[in-house]
Amino acid sequence: MREVNPKVFVSAKMVAERAGVSRSAVSRTFTDGASVSEETRRKVMEAAEALGYHVNHLARQLRERSNIVCLIVSDMTTPVRAGMLESLTRKLQAAGKITMVINTESNEESVGRALKLTLHYRADATVVLSGTPSSSLVHTALANGQQVVLINRDDGLHGAQNVGVDNGMAAKEALFLLRRAGCRRIGLLTSQARTPSLLARERCFTAAASACNLEVTVFEAGPTGYRSGYEAARRVFARSVSPDGVFCVTDLLALGFMDGARQEFGLKIPEDLCVIGFDNIEQAGWEAYQLTTFEQPLDRMAGHVVDLLTLPEPLPEPLRGRQSGGAAIFEPLPVWRRSVRAKPA
Amino acid sequence: MREVNPKVFVSAKMVAERAGVSRSAVSRTFTDGASVSEETRRKVMEAAEALGYHVNHLARQLRERSNIVCLIVSDMTTPVRAGMLESLTRKLQAAGKITMVINTESNEESVGRALKLTLHYRADATVVLSGTPSSSLVHTALANGQQVVLINRDDGLHGAQNVGVDNGMAAKEALFLLRRAGCRRIGLLTSQARTPSLLARERCFTAAASACNLEVTVFEAGPTGYRSGYEAARRVFARSVSPDGVFCVTDLLALGFMDGARQEFGLKIPEDLCVIGFDNIEQAGWEAYQLTTFEQPLDRMAGHVVDLLTLPEPLPEPLRGRQSGGAAIFEPLPVWRRSVRAKPA
């Protein structure tokens, strides 16, 4: 049924020639709602089939929107990023969009380069999952009629659309849980990556503590990740006074911290130490950890992003996420597991 | 510096008009190696800057190759997939390619739909990370001059280029390790997803065992993942005779299996039970597991894929991976940790 290898993409022209019709006829055959006779359509389809023709969407959308959405992301092996990527690609596809992924460092320059690329590829929209582009670049994108969506950037850029999670609520709840467990020396473990989300969690947690006249010791680990959490535990528990309740700004840090505390100091969780994380990555539910944490509603957030990109108007009421200063903020879901005591030891 | 919002992508024509030159001049300014006077270039750059112009690569590549590479993948949150995706996107970008990600189910029909999409988008190449497209579709792609690369499909399709890992070698080594540890009742845990790779690991492992006159009990878990491993342990150790050494076809299964064995039956690893995995995902190195496993050289494999797509000729000798029947096979790297005893208990 199929012809010899042309080593070149089959074009509508080739199909037209073979079917003995005009190229317009071919175009119409593949445009729904266009008027073609049954006879012509049959001839065209037959030729197309034989040649292995596929409409060139890139050329088609030379006149209209490209339907391309760019995802700018760094550290995509991280469970949260991978999860967001999965959700976004799936939903975008379902909405008929094409997803272009740009893997970048999270510094402003790299993100900027990536954003320029999206302009070169005429993406209808860009979704930034990590890092923050300079506001002047965002404006260039906007000026080119491109939508820009920023995820989990609490320092939301003017002009861009922001989608995020309510860090403050989780931080407050975390403090409450640690207090209820009877923890007396409360700590917070953050990472050296001072992203807006992590900073917000830290700020809200310490603020909530001061409000109760509680002192919180802040520990800073290395880059966000398991290893950093582990090493942090090493340092934290080598001190004369060490915490008995710690809120870690991400699950990955928390899991490493738990392992470090148990392995290096023989601490029992939650008897000797209570730990709370943030994100609810899959591993937090693993038997070895059973980490109490807060779930980022990735799927709902992704859904909202897709709505922003597909719905014609500024999202109608009722909103899917709470709106605040132009940002859609989603409530994280507390997930109670076994890394925190239910009451004082 | 920047003009009012045109709400439409800026084109070379607009730049030309503003700079008072021809559109050819604009084109030349952005084509390196073209001859433009300093004066003209300056005027063009100034106008481009003011308007926020970016060359439209989609239109440019109407005449030449698109530079687009499509990645077809399912279950991208899985550590191995996420890792491969990370490596591929990074290297492809470095090679000047644009990456489109198609998130799909792994059944033939979904993969087929995805492959057709890549044709619509004139991708120069398609890399299939999961699932196998029908061979007729692969031929259509090939006939359109598109390269097709299949990763870890041991049933390698004719025409497509295959890149994989040597499952047989790992399986044999796994058996050796379990025997050296003095295990007497050896088992193999596989998943219900009977992908070519997993089947190969199973086949080679049992074959190696028969060669030593050893019997291997094969257990089948649910879908590849932690939960399935955990549940499998539940069933496996509820039996009157249970294994004391198990090769799990993926790390995720292994980790769940370990937790199940420890949590539900109080087994000590490696004293009571030796476990070996495959993939060397990050979590395998976590303190709670310290799983002995085999590392898939994702980075080297990705590098090879990119070579296939960028090097003009069929890859020259010396090859980066062992060549076998047109497939590039990479050796997995044994990673010795603590889930297997070094000698009999």
Next chain:
DNA sequence: TTGAAAGCGATACCAC
């Protein structure tokens, strides 16, 4: 219903 022709944004080839 059909084919011819214009146009989308960019590049290559021409004369000038």
Next chain:
DNA sequence: GTGGTATCGCTTTCAA
């Protein structure tokens, strides 16, 4: 060095 023109693959008038 420069501007005009054809061309890439496609959709969309517009006449027939």
